Amino acid sequence: MIGVMLGEAWHAMGANRMRTFLTMLGMMIGVGAVIAMLAIGQGVKDSVNDSIASMGSNLFIVVSGSTTSGGMRMGGGAAPTITVGDAQAIAELPSVRASAPVIGGTAQIVHGSSNWSTSVSGVTPDYLEVAAWQISRGAWIADSDLRAATRVAVIGKTVADNLFGDEDPIGQTIRIKQSPFVVIGLLEAKGQALDGRDQDDIILVPLRTAQRQLFAQQFQNAVRNIMVQAVSASAMPQAEKEMNELLRQRHRLREGADDDFTVRNMTAMAKMAAQTAQLMSMLLGAIASISLIVGGVGIMNIMLVSVTERTREIGIRMAIGARRRDILAQFLLEAVSISVAGCIIGVLLGIGAALLVGQLMQTQVVITLSSILLGFAVATAVGVFFGFYPAHQASKLRPIEALRYQ
Amino acid sequence: MPAGLIQIRHLYKQYETAAGPVPVLHDIALDIDPGEFVAIMGPSGSGKSTFMNILGCLDIPTSGQYLLRGKDVGTLDHDALASLRNQVIGFVFQGFNLLPRANLETNVALPLLYARVGRSERLERARHYLQQMGLGKYCKSLPSQISGGQQQRVAIARALAGNPSLILADEPTGNLDTQTSREIMDIFTRLNTEEGITIVLVTHEPDIAHYARRLVRFVDGRVVHDGSVEIAHEGAMA
Incomplete structure (x- = not known):
């Protein structure tokens, strides 16, 4: 039918x-x-x-705030007000699991006949986990590298592809701003960030090495930003409050004065x-x-x-x-x-x-x-x-x- | 007394119009036994078409009784009426009324589809009746590809497919020439005498009425004659 x-x-x-x-x-x-x-x-x-998922969980980024210099207000992050000391102090807070200060900028990288301009960041060993990176091959920056300011580098996939092609980058020497660095590790690819930036176009070196040899600072120990991971998602409001109080105190800001730093809740923004x-x-x-x-x-x-x-x-x-x-x-x-x-x-x-x-x-x-x-x-x-x-x-x-x- | 195929008592039919009820059939009483061949005549507006619709379970009487095989049609619902039309009655219309897009075997098999007969048996029976009507080689043709006389034979095959005890033919030769009309009437006669199928036929042609063995004449919603077909001509002239 x-x-x-x-x-x-x-x-x-x-x-x-x-x-x-x-x-x-x-x-x-x-x-x-x-x-x-x-x-x-x-x-x-x-x-x-x-x-x-590639950004890391329960994440804050602390950046320098606006400052007033000679009656002229500068944009956020224009003046380096946060320091490695701030990062260390934040790490001590009970609601914070780890904090990772980052300094850096853009540099021209040379290997053999190839060269490539990319973002170079000086980081501490904690950075790997806070920023949710994985090492696909080789080693990560060790505490001893940080202390001794060794010239080692861990590179992202985009950098590896552009500088080395099919070659194995581990153990090779690259020149960052003329200084030779040994590639010790390769980062697992992350792909695009929320803003469309290629996250794999990056080179990570020990913080102190970057401070001393790559990005000589006007202000000692100033950093570009601090990545902070709270102990849990529910601890994030508490962590934000504690950080604000701590930083105001450390920066000796009077009652009523504007913050000279900004705490961004990356997880809330991502949500x-x-x-x-x-x-x-x-x-x-x-x-x-x-x-x-x-x-x-x-x-x-x-x-x-x-x-x-x-x-x-x-x-x-x-x-x-x-x-x-x-x-x-x-x-x-x-x-x-x-x-x-x-x-x-x-x-x-x-x-x-x-x-x-x-x-x-x-x-x-x-x-x-x-x-x-x-x-x-x-x-x-x-x-x-x-x-x-x-x-x-x-x-x-x-x-x-x-x-x-x- | 043998049970009649059709028993009609005090049957009235009126149509409701804006101007009030219009009576069409008035106190009809009629019995038709199995195996009869009845011609119904009458001028237009005499109620013969309405009567045929009621006989065919396409319409129901306003009052009175119509028993078809002992069943009171007036009390049945739509589905039961549909099933009577499917199982007991076969229709042959003046305008053939074949489905234009379906081929002949599909047309003939249609009543069997609604009787829920399986596909292969349906087509087998459809071909059998088409063959009986001499149209075996046109099984896959469309109605538009054959002549009017052939189309009417397809309609008869379709009426026969449901294995009915009653065939209702409403002016079946109205659209056909004399020679073809004669062929069609010969088929009805054969079905009546050889297969014992009861045939009720509406016509306004005395020659066609003569094929029947009983004549019922309607005038103004009443039966004015019920009996011999011999007076068919007189009535036509009157």
Whole structure:
């Protein structure tokens, strides 16, 4: 029975191909838009989540604040107000697990005939864990390297690729601002940061080495920033409060004076970014699903026309024994067929559109099976919902009147 | 007394219109036994078409009784009426009423589809009846590809497919030429005499009515004649 009805639905759809195609177009666009939007939204969400995972957990960054110099207010971080001493003091706080001061800047790196400009940071051994780095090969900076200010370097994947190509960088010597450094380790790749920066374009050296040999400071012991990891997510508000108090005290700021430092809660910022991505993805999906409703109305419209056109056929079927539910099932199946056929094409269009957008905008797109299944479920539901009224109208026709219809 | 196929007592039918109820059939009483061949005549507006619709379970009487094989049709719901039309009655219409997009065997098999007969048996029986009507080689053709007389034979095959005890034919030769009309009427006669199928036929042509063995004439919603077909011509002239 279902087989025959599917066959009849196919025939009815084929009888007026242009009309069927135009009716399906609404569903195609709707499903295509939903699939594409979900894929793009999921891609954004995934890349945000990847960045967050690569950032380290329960993380603060303390940077120098604005200072006033000769009546001129300087931007945040312009004057070095935070020091290695601040970092050490923060590490002692009960709600803080570790703190890692960072100094650095940009430098030209040379190895053999290759050279590369990248960010060079002087860090302490704690930095590895606070910043959630992994060593993929070789060794990490040891306490002894820090104390002795040895010229060793751990390099990111982008730097390794650009300087060494296929060569093994471990044990090789590179020149940073003319000074020779031995590469002792290679960092595991992290990919893009939330702001799109390449996190792997980096060289890490011992803090004291950087202070003494690379970035001679105007102010002794000043650092670019301090990365601080709280003991737990729930300890973050407490840690923020303690750090603010500690730093104000250490910097001898009077009551009412502005902070000369800024504590940024990186984890909260990341969460917000993830929420924004999630919201955007849902919003795009919601907008796209409006076109599904429009498509459904198109199906309903054409099914009403079809029922009117085929009134006589309905009368014939009833005269020779079709029950009301047979007629209902036939027209409902036809509406669902149009809807699902449109959906199949729509899924393909949506996948194509998502891949195209991913290519053009250089963003990640993720097409999930669940979004495709969702597309089919919604298309079927739309077909049933918008097909029911016309099918019900058809099944309610009185056989004699339907037969008399010209 | 053998149970009649059709027993009608005090049957009234009126249509509700904006101007009030319009009576169409007035106190009809009629019995038709299995195996009869009845012609129904009457001027237009006499109620014969309404009567045929009620006989065919396409419409129900306003009051009175219509027993089909002993079952009171007036008390049945839509599904039961559909199943009577499917199992007991075969329709042949003036305008053939075949589904234009379906091929002939699909058309003939349609009543069997609604009787929930399996696919292979459906098509086998459809081909059998098409063959019986001399259309065996047109199984896959569309109705538009064959002549009117052939289409009417397909309609008869479709009526026969459900294995009915009653065939209702509403002006079956109205759209056909004399020669083809004669062929169609010969088929009805054969079905009546050889297969014992009861046939009720509406016509306004006395020549066609003569194929029947009993004539019922309607005028103004009443039966004015029930009996011999010999007076068919007189009535037509009156």
